[in-house]
Amino acid sequence: MLCFAYGSNMSTQRLAARIPARFVTTALLPAYRLAFHxxxxxxxxKCDIVTASEQSAVYGVVWEVASHHKVTLDRYEGLNAxxxxxxxxxxDLVGDEQFEVQAYVGKLTTTGMQPYTWYKHHVLAGAREHGxxxxxxxALEQIDARIDPDTERHAREMVLHGLDELLVRGA
Structure with a gap:
C-alpha cells in the first residue's frame, strides 16, 4: 500500500527505525496546509494536515509499505486514538502522476502546540533529504520548537541522524 508521509516519517532514518518501506516519490497534496497542532x-x-484554500499545499513523501508492516506503523501513529x-x-513532483495514498489525520488537535526540536529536525531532515x-x-525552518525536557529521549531521537545531541540541542 502507498502511504503519504508529511511529518517526521518523511525522514528515511526515522521511518526505517519503525518499519521497512520503499521510497516511491515526492508528492504534493493540494488544498491542505501543514499544522503542528x-x-x-x-x-x-506533532504534524497534521488540514484542509485549506486551493492555493495551499502540503509536500511529502510517498512510501510503499507492506500490509504486515502497516499494522506496526499504525501502532506508532496511534491509529484510532x-x-x-x-x-x-x-x-508526483517529478512527472505529474497521481497516486491514491493513505495518510494519517490528527484527532487530538490543540492550538498553541509546539514540536520538540528533535521532532522538527526529523521533519526538516526528511524534507531536505527528498528535495x-x-x-x-x-517555512518549516521558521516553525517555533521547544527543547524536550527529557534529555534521554532527545538524544535517542537525534542519534537516528548520526548527530551529536549537544550540537543540535536547539536545532
Missing part, C-alpha cells in the same frame, strides 16, 4: 503523548506538537486514516490523491521545494523547507 496534533497533541503528542509527550506533550509536544491520536490519528485517523484517510485516503487522498497526491501528485522538497526550498520555500517549503524555509
Amino acid at each position: 496534533q497533541q503528542g503523548g509527550d506533550g509536544s506538537g 491520536a490519528y485517523d486514516e484517510t485516503w487522498l490523491t497526491v501528485t 522538497l521545494p526550498t520555500t517549503y523547507v524555509r
